[in-house]
Amino acid sequence: xxxxxxxxxxxxTRYTWLWDTDMTNERFDxxxxxxxxxxxxxxxxxxxxxxxxxxxxxxxLLPKKRFVEMWPNIARRVRAREDRxxxxxxxxxxxxxxxxxx
Numbered sequence: 001x002x003x004x005x006x007x008x009x010x011x012x013t014r015y016t017w018l019w020d021t022d023m024t025n026e027r028f029d030x031x032x033x034x035x036x037x038x039x040x041x042x043x044x045x046x047x048x049x050x051x052x053x054x055x056x057x058x059x060x061l062l063p064k065k066r067f068v069e070m071w072p073n074i075a076r077r078v079r080a081r082e083d084r085x086x087x088x089x090x091x092x093x094x095x096x097x098x099x100x101x102x
Contacts, residue, residue: 017052033063037070043077046070050078050087068094 015025023031031045046067049058071091078084093099 015053015057017048029061032061033066037066038073042066043070043074047074047077051080051083064094064099067091 013025015028018025018028028045028048031041032049034042036042049061053061067087068091071087075084075088075091078087
């Protein structure tokens, strides 16, 4: 059974970047913060938020420490050059400032 995409777009409580999956916001958050950073789900969630979330959603939801741990392994998989360069800037800034808590 295919997901009902129209239903997801109309739901204001659902993350907009989950438009093509049955995943709940809670499950997405679990994937984003799970302990195994090399897992497919953890990498998929990090890439999904980087590529599809708005700036304000990314700023609010990005787990900085997890991002810093994962970025060297996923950077080349970010499709848009602008997104990759922006996140590389964030990565370097987080390292430089030691701002990786929370």
